[in-house]
Amino acid sequence: MVLNVANTVKWMTLVNEKIQENKEYLTELDQAIGDGDHGINMARGFQEVEVKITATDYDNVSDLLKDVSMTLLSKVGGAAGPLYGTAFLKLSMEVKGSETLDFPKFKSGLQEALAGIKQRGKAEKNEKTLVDVWEPLVDYLNSQDSFNAADFESAAKEAMEATKDLEATKGRAAYLRERSIGHLDPGSVSSFYIFSSLAEVLKEGD
Amino acid sequence: MKKIINDPNLVVRDMLDGFVAAYPREVRLLPGTTVIARVDAPAANKVGLVSGGGSGHEPAHAGYVGEGMLDAAVAGEVFTSPTPDQVLEGIKAVDAGEGVLLVIKNYTGDVMNFDMAAELAEAEGIRVEQVIVNDDVAVEDSSFTTGRRGIAGTVFVHKLAGAKAEAGGTLAEVKAVAEKTIKNVRSIGMAITPCTVPAAGTPSFTLEENEMEIGIGIHGEPGIERKAITSAEDIAGELTEKVLDDLKLESESEVAVMVNGLGGTPEMELYIVNKKVNEILTNRGIRIYDTFVGEYMTSLEMAGISVTLLKLDDELKELLDAKSKAPAFRR
Numbered sequence: 001m002v003l004n005v006a007n008t009v010k011w012m013t014l015v016n017e018k019i020q021e022n023k024e025y026l027t028e029l030d031q032a033i034g035d036g037d038h039g040i041n042m043a044r045g046f047q048e049v050e051v052k053i054t055a056t057d058y059d060n061v062s063d064l065l066k067d068v069s070m071t072l073l074s075k076v077g078g079a080a081g082p083l084y085g086t087a088f089l090k091l092s093m094e095v096k097g098s099e100t101l102d103f104p105k106f107k108s109g110l111q112e113a114l115a116g117i118k119q120r121g122k123a124e125k126n127e128k129t130l131v132d133v134w135e136p137l138v139d140y141l142n143s144q145d146s147f148n149a150a151d152f153e154s155a156a157k158e159a160m161e162a163t164k165d166l167e168a169t170k171g172r173a174a175y176l177r178e179r180s181i182g183h184l185d186p187g188s189v190s191s192f193y194i195f196s197s198l199a200e201v202l203k204e205g206d
Numbered sequence: 207m208k209k210i211i212n213d214p215n216l217v218v219r220d221m222l223d224g225f226v227a228a229y230p231r232e233v234r235l236l237p238g239t240t241v242i243a244r245v246d247a248p249a250a251n252k253v254g255l256v257s258g259g260g261s262g263h264e265p266a267h268a269g270y271v272g273e274g275m276l277d278a279a280v281a282g283e284v285f286t287s288p289t290p291d292q293v294l295e296g297i298k299a300v301d302a303g304e305g306v307l308l309v310i311k312n313y314t315g316d317v318m319n320f321d322m323a324a325e326l327a328e329a330e331g332i333r334v335e336q337v338i339v340n341d342d343v344a345v346e347d348s349s350f351t352t353g354r355r356g357i358a359g360t361v362f363v364h365k366l367a368g369a370k371a372e373a374g375g376t377l378a379e380v381k382a383v384a385e386k387t388i389k390n391v392r393s394i395g396m397a398i399t400p401c402t403v404p405a406a407g408t409p410s411f412t413l414e415e416n417e418m419e420i421g422i423g424i425h426g427e428p429g430i431e432r433k434a435i436t437s438a439e440d441i442a443g444e445l446t447e448k449v450l451d452d453l454k455l456e457s458e459s460e461v462a463v464m465v466n467g468l469g470g471t472p473e474m475e476l477y478i479v480n481k482k483v484n485e486i487l488t489n490r491g492i493r494i495y496d497t498f499v500g501e502y503m504t505s506l507e508m509a510g511i512s513v514t515l516l517k518l519d520d521e522l523k524e525l526l527d528a529k530s531k532a533p534a535f536r537r
Contacts, residue, residue: 023359027406031406031408031410031411034283035285035409035410035425035426035427036284036403036406036425037283037284037403037406038407040283040286040406041283041286041405044283072321073289073290073291074289074290074291074292075289077282077283077286077287077288077289077315077319078287078315079287079314079315079318080315081287081289081290081315082252082315082318082319082322120318121314121318168353170314172313172352172425174352174426175345175352175355175423175427179428196454
């Protein structure tokens, strides 16, 4: 795999497309166990991401990812803004100055992004948060020597679906305790869109 | 959805413009932001007090900006925490060199966004301290979860910490007053109808015609129990008892009472509830120092109420009585 400026722009554009398409769905998921603003906030944030990065010329992927981070931080709000903002910030810092990302760099970047999410949200695995998608994916990538888009997407999907059976102990869904079981975690679903978009963009490139 | 708005995506901006148009002597809107600041910010030789949160809780939080209370309130989208860059603008606008205290309601998003803003402000050389309000006894306070939510009791934190800052308290002293207030304030809410976030267009939950939900959050988060609606006396009794169980007041304690409407409750009903709250406290030998009945921390058009009790001592009484020019809490 190689992530360059062109396919990273495509990646973010596709994320925005999926988020806009599923805005109501994300909001419904959040109304069930949260405060019902996830779809609205993510749609606003990624819309701005697309506007920002398609209007800017980048020399390298790390600057592009930093702009993604800053846009999400200032446009999303709620819990998702700081979490996704931190994730993309840590990813861009880990690969600072890189024109393109190869598989080892992408792996270490994602590892740092996960660490950032866990620190910002004070969350661990199995608390029914987006950590439950990011951590299994980082573990999966660390077990691989090369990137396989289809397997990466199924790993993301499996992790996202597994949040349904978890009882929330972080975030607003935690107030529901066992009543949170049986619902997908909205943040894990939006994380899935981010990773499935990446898989689709890299599949096209094969 | 039936609402008196122009565009669901512009409700916050439109509201803030209308708010400053109503109170130009007290507040101003920082250009290009969603920050309402005291008209004279940064007020000289005084600790700055910044709060804020999602919109939809009016008059919170902008209504509590003014001499004697907050120096700035940062508005997020409806029911959504404001972003770190906006909170940072608020901090910078009110810092007069004495430091800034952030009053945050305990929600995951608010805590994270304000925390990031505090880090950014400290990087710019501003001293920042934070307190987190968690007065809602409907939610169990446990280290295994996010902990209790912050609701109407936050208004007392704004008032008392604001009075301390106005009186020239240091950052540590203002923070100590805020923490003492948080330790002594408890609330709980209930609702009979839901509310609709303008950009969502549909109610965030549903209640049957004869149902009520006890312990509901100010964003419509589920409460403790959903059951058939009863009388105002029963509701007031249940809420007051739940607060008293947690606050553990001795006879002869002095309290401030707040009976808060959630946005769609007639004032008449608030007074009917207050009658019973007053009776219960009086029968227990608890002295009511002051009572606040009205809309202080709403949840859009939700019909419902919350009851807040604040245990007072001499210091807190004096701060409660101090002058305030905030539009929604004039003293």
